[in-house]
Amino acid sequence: MINTKKMKYYYIATMGCQMNEYDSDSIGSILQGQGLLSTESPDKADLIIINTCTVREKADQKAFSLLGRMIIIKKKRSNIVLGMMGCIAQQEGRALLKKFPELDLVIGTREKGNISSMLDRIVNNGERIAATDISLTSIHNFKHSEVFFKGRIKSNLSIMEGCNNFCSYCIVPYVRGREESRPQEDIVKEAKMLVKQGVKEITLLGQNVNSYSAGKGGKVKFPELLKNIAEIEGLHRIRFTTSHPKDLSDDLINAFIEIEKLCQHMHLPFQSGSDRILKLMNRKYTSKEYMRLVSMLRDINPGFSITSDVIVGFPGESEDDFKKTLDLIEKIEFDNLFSFKYSDRKGTKAAEMPDKLDETEKASRLKTLQDLQKEKTLLRNKRLEGKTEEVLVDGLSKLGTQYSGRTGTNKIINFNSDTNVIGDIVKVKVNRAFINSLNGELLI
Numbered sequence: 001m002i003n004t005k006k007m008k009y010y011y012i013a014t015m016g017c018q019m020n021e022y023d024s025d026s027i028g029s030i031l032q033g034q035g036l037l038s039t040e041s042p043d044k045a046d047l048i049i050i051n052t053c054t055v056r057e058k059a060d061q062k063a064f065s066l067l068g069r070m071i072i073i074k075k076k077r078s079n080i081v082l083g084m085m086g087c088i089a090q091q092e093g094r095a096l097l098k099k100f101p102e103l104d105l106v107i108g109t110r111e112k113g114n115i116s117s118m119l120d121r122i123v124n125n126g127e128r129i130a131a132t133d134i135s136l137t138s139i140h141n142f143k144h145s146e147v148f149f150k151g152r153i154k155s156n157l158s159i160m161e162g163c164n165n166f167c168s169y170c171i172v173p174y175v176r177g178r179e180e181s182r183p184q185e186d187i188v189k190e191a192k193m194l195v196k197q198g199v200k201e202i203t204l205l206g207q208n209v210n211s212y213s214a215g216k217g218g219k220v221k222f223p224e225l226l227k228n229i230a231e232i233e234g235l236h237r238i239r240f241t242t243s244h245p246k247d248l249s250d251d252l253i254n255a256f257i258e259i260e261k262l263c264q265h266m267h268l269p270f271q272s273g274s275d276r277i278l279k280l281m282n283r284k285y286t287s288k289e290y291m292r293l294v295s296m297l298r299d300i301n302p303g304f305s306i307t308s309d310v311i312v313g314f315p316g317e318s319e320d321d322f323k324k325t326l327d328l329i330e331k332i333e334f335d336n337l338f339s340f341k342y343s344d345r346k347g348t349k350a351a352e353m354p355d356k357l358d359e360t361e362k363a364s365r366l367k368t369l370q371d372l373q374k375e376k377t378l379l380r381n382k383r384l385e386g387k388t389e390e391v392l393v394d395g396l397s398k399l400g401t402q403y404s405g406r407t408g409t410n411k412i413i414n415f416n417s418d419t420n421v422i423g424d425i426v427k428v429k430v431n432r433a434f435i436n437s438l439n440g441e442l443l444i
């Protein structure tokens, strides 16, 4: 139990992916259950936690620069507790305590459930703790607070953690451990708890949700889990991320026909259009197989939204390999693409590979690819002009002058309304399409 006389406010800075957002929410939920209050200001906080990402070099730099700023605060108020969690914490472990004497706590990716006892030891015994042994803890050894998510329209829910794939460029299997799926009953219970607090859309999370496997003998697979979650009354939409193409089964593709609440969108990373590079990446599919999966999804619905990740400038990527990636983008017409320059991650196979490309070449390829994708995104969005979309309204537009929400295909749409429609599901006619958003009119 945390001594709330010594500790009242907590501040969590979250970097990286939705899994980190979920982990920060989980810690926040536990802390609030113990009587702590959240603050947006680190200067006011008694507990500061930085939830880090190490997927790319830039993310590392961002985390350490933020740590530097938090250390300045700690130097002024030495009684506060300063912690780091997430992938950098898992990777560096105790070494972080040695390097940064101001740091009190390093929380590994599977240790969030033990936050209260760790804080107790720090505050009452003056200990400094690094808890990063993945083999010691299972992924979900805690209970959420029953009120933490009140007022939210959308929420994430982790169904599994870890990854067995070892793509040659990726650090995740080393920092998140091997795949471990949560029991179906726990997930359904958590989904019901979220819906009870007002959540209308849930995004199921995992490093590779397609290989979800739980129950006796691993009998419960992902499509069955989706069906059971879809039965929850009051839940309107289900999404999931991330999917690995090699594990995308026919059953899962059929789930998009059978389950009405399942949004017509899939994030399906392809990484490269060249089979030679895919092999070096250890992705275990070919570009042809990838394209077959996409056409099965678009056969269900031509408007089915496909977003993806691609890496530019992988070691040894030739002009011809890069051209194959551009060809694939041309053919598939992704709705959106998250594109990155390759960067070495220490400890991965790709970091040891020869024929690294120089930064200028990588940057130039990235620009060519992004220019092409912008055309494709606009093209896909323009096809929606004149159509009516079902929209879950989640707030105001960036400028604050209109209401804003997401279509089932996960596109942002802004529109005017005389009444407050935040939290509602409404019909909006698309009038104009841009690269990053749509604009429309509310239909009564």
Ligand code: SF4
Residues within 6 Å of the ligand: 163, 164, 165, 166, 167, 170, 171, 172, 173, 207, 208, 244
């Ligand atoms: S599937 Fe590959 S890219 Fe995704 S987390 Fe696992 S190793 Fe990393």
